[in-house]
Amino acid sequence: MLYFIEQCLNGVQLGMLLFLLAAGLTLIFGIMDLVNLAHGSLYMLGAYFAATFAAATDSFVLGAALALLATLVVGMAIEVIAMRRLYGRDHLDHVLGTFGLILFFNELVRLVWGPAGLTLPLPPQMLTAVQIIPGVYYPAYRLVIIVATLAVAALLYILVMRTRLGMLIRAGASNREMVGALGVNIKLLYTLVFGLGAALAGFAGMMQAPILTVQIGMGENILILAFVVIIIGGIGSIRGAFVASLFVGIVDTVGRAYLTDILRLFLSTNAASTASPALSSMLIYLLMALVLVLRPEGLFPAAGK
Amino acid sequence: MADTLLKIDRLTKRFGGVVASDDVVLGVERGELHAIIGPNGAGKTTLIGQLTGELTPNSGRIQFDGADITALPVHRRSALGLARSFQITSLFLDFTALDNVALAVQAHAGHSFRFWRNARLEAGLREPARAALERVGLASRADVVVANMSHGEHRQLEIAMALATNPRMLLLDEPMAGMGPEESARMVAILRELKRDLTILLIEHDMEAVFALADRISVLVYGRVIATDAPAAIRANAEVRAAYLGEQEATHG
């Protein structure tokens, strides 16, 4: 039972990280109609920046803050230099152009930081297990991730639903020509939105850095998961991304943990352990396939899309 | 007794709180040219959408030659003999005019699971296509890439494509949209010639054309048909004049 709760929490944690990525992706797609494959690169940069700045300043928090700023700046720079020229073009052009950016960033990181990857050590108190309900212990830092990402999600909600910028974002998502015609500085809006997406991705990257990984190519693996989340949740929909992220995170984590046991109900132990790794990777894709059959536009498709 | 080819029976379509089609009742008789007119926002596009199958009505039925086609998917309606032209030109821009029309012919000339023979060499496709182009006066422009044709020619090509599917009835959605007086007159001539052996449902804003061509006119206002009658009667109808006059006041007042 304890194991189950722990796995569920891990699932929520993964889900929240996915949400940060998916929210940024879906925002950028919803507003600018831009398919950004290089989103994972920003996730990677966030992690690398955090590891570097934390080591330089000897402070996890300061390092994270600087990294967030750095990722934001890099994101906006990418938007101004490269992304701007891709707006309004075919999605294939976006795919190709941002694919090129992935290669570029992977190599750049290799050049600057070397091929080996980095580590981001945690302050010792974060490593202790915390008792969340009597008898159930969970690593403190993982709780921090969940809480921090939920806080960011809440902030994002407030931003999008309650501020003027958010109103422009939502308006731009349904009718970008109109927003431009109303005299809003569309270029600035796009740069800010892209920067926001980049910051979200970088934040996710740095949050998971201490417990998961800081290495070249880490962005691509999670990017695919983020795509699956968006497909399930519905493109352009942040609410959909939230629900789908939790769904995907929990199904993937709990599924992997229990699949061998479930399979053993039907197959021999040998067959179950052989099939389990392959099948557990397939779980979320099967989930995605199911959604595609039943509701191809996603669970919460954004209105007007 | 008149033979109703297309019967629209209490068709209703809602978009959220807006009732775009409100219990629409309309019958198009075989051989006639029936025009639908109405102020902007009357629901003409929604009605066409339901007739072509791109929109599903909330309630009501559509019967074509006795068969209930209300739920029939878009691509099956053409096979039954119901062809449409688009209000906003919707052609295959990177192909030639002949290619465009030949594709329309191909849709109804047996199946297209043929992977080997060069379809552009099939006389069975090219000849009827040329004939359709001839009928709308585009025979000399057969080998021009559509993207390089004028707007008026696009509108003519729209008609040619509808014709190429060997229809029994044409659904024309504002064929004169965006045309100058000369092009409109040409289009009227084309339609007058087509009228002789085809049933036509014509949605139009151009009143001159409507009154020149229509056997009967239905007036659509706020999703409802308020009158269906011969042109002269419609012209004299007080309610119709109020609806249009009301719109005129709104734009000039």
Place this chain on the structure above:
Amino acid sequence: MTARLSFRNIVVAGLVVVLALLPVYCTFTGNYFLMSLFTRILILAMAAVSLNLIMGFGGMVSFGHAAYLGIGGYVVGILAKEGIGSGFVQWPVALAVSGLYALIVGALSLRTRGVYFIMITLAFAQMIYYVASGLARYGGDDGLTIYHRSSFGAAMDLSNKTQFYYVCFAALLASVYVVWRIVNSRFGLVIQGARSNERRMRAIGFPVFRYKLICFVISGVMCGLAGALLANHTDFVSPALMYWTRSGDLIVMAVLGGMGTVFGPIIGAVALLVLEEFLPTLIRFAFLGFSGGDLATRAAEYWQIVLGPLFLVVVLFARGGIDSLLARVGRG
């Protein structure tokens, strides 16, 4: 389609001749590395040709085509490991499984379009990647060595490098021919029409979905054959074959060469793979011009830094690919 003596056509014909005579050159000079490189180019060109059928002509941007390379390759590898070495069994099974996967993926993804479609094909390809990684019996992440190439008895000997080269060459030419015929047939015109204006296609009476699906399957089968060839070429299969960046490479080849032309993907494959092979050398020479040999060698290691932005440049300025550049030159 009448063959014209245009600059572009001459270049393409010249390329085909070069490809045909390469093994002769290699045998003469003993440079077998070149033959191996170009065998790989031929195979990937075939994969790019299959992708171009649905992408360039059909407008379906599949970011998961490497999956079929992987499936074709793994079928050969798995059957070989299980003792079935005959190409007469392996290859048809490879084609069948590729076709089946294409049918399933196509049926699910073709109901969507645009960015959805791209993401879904990407996801399904990555799924296959993870499945292959999890197959411990067949090497998992480390991959599976193939000890004997597909055997075709007396008909052909694939372990003979020159014979194998010509098998791949023939397969490539055959695939180009098949694509050319398909594209101009009734079926092909429907596919192209659907790319141009799907709404119109439906209005004139075509049930577009089933045509696109069949086209998708044909493309998957063709790519599966390329996968079987690739497995024979490298004597090895691993999940890395299907990693999504490989699908990206195929898209780059198709676009770089020129989408919507039958020979474009070959030009693209040659261009990309030759570039990848020689870009490090180019960089090294460039640096040698003004710096020491050490720095030059180090700089050459990071050649992908140049390749990435190069894709972006192609997208922005040479969207029609090399093919359109050649056509422009020809026009004077």
